Amino acid sequence: MKCVPLNRLFLLALSGAFLLSSTPVFAETIELTFSSPFPVQQVITGKVIKPWIEEIEKASGGEVKIKLFPAGALGKAPEQFDLAEKGIADMSYHLADYTPGRFPLTSVFSLPFMPPTGQKVSEAMWKTFEKEPKYQEEYSKVKVLALFGHAGGHFHTVKTPIRSMADFKGMKMRTANPAISKALTLWGAVPVAQPITETYQSLQLGVLDGSALPYEGIVVFKLNEVTKFTTLADLYTMPMMIVMNKKTWDSLPKNVQELIDNTTGLKMSAAAGKAFDDAEKPFREISMKKGIEEIALDPSELAKMxxxxxxxxxxxxxxxEEKGLPGKEVLKTALSYTNE
Structure with a gap:
């Protein structure tokens, strides 16, 4: 057996140690799923969620990969919150009004005439969430990434234009939520709760006389093909959310959590509201090209409503309060932020 000098053994061991230490260690790719009930043509899915996914993937240097499942590929619209809570999807985009009673304090933002703009009401939603502990409890089973709403909804009718409150009498109007149903009743209309996906046919067949929606909604669901009048009102918004499964969140490395925190929260909420605001002008123009007549209510008539x-x-x-929830306090907080 050939003897190897001790000094050569030392050099060989040293070079081996250097090779081991210089071998790159590749972090395992984190693969996440994101569910949306709407197609990528919809404002939030296409203008907020998709760009955010691209931003996270780029900023993480490829450490995070997020697969988007749009158009309800993983579940129907009312199921989106459950998808994230149960871990069927890591993240999801949900509309609170699609699960009545599940987010009672959140429904403060469904009240009539709450939204000055989509961005403003979205910022108010996030700030109210941050300030009110009981509000936070509605989301205790998930990690909340954003809370937001669309620009104020207007009245779109088929045959009869709404030029004053008196014109609501007897009108069958698709309603957005229980609070708007109560408002319509006060004005003399007949509120009809119905999924937006059924509204086109109902308007076409005369089952409904009109619907309350932002311009974005009547274009996405093609209601501008059957309606002829739009009365501006900025009546309501629909509270929405982007949430993450808690176990998924807890399993993420700290650097990834920081990256997500830095790109969501108030920043994403405001961006989502602004995306809805920005969409109103082009969608309005599309509707105007269909020949829809736009009506601005007399200020005194709107004030009366x-x-x-x-x-x-x-x-x-x-x-x-009767349910043991701080309704007065949450209403006060929500109004203070929407009126800032």
């Missing part, structure tokens, strides 16, 4: 609905706010607060 608003005044009649104001008691609904106190009524909502009392309903929450």
């Amino acid at each position: 608003q005044d009649i609905t104001m008691p609904l706010r106190d009524e909502w607060a009392m309903e929450m």
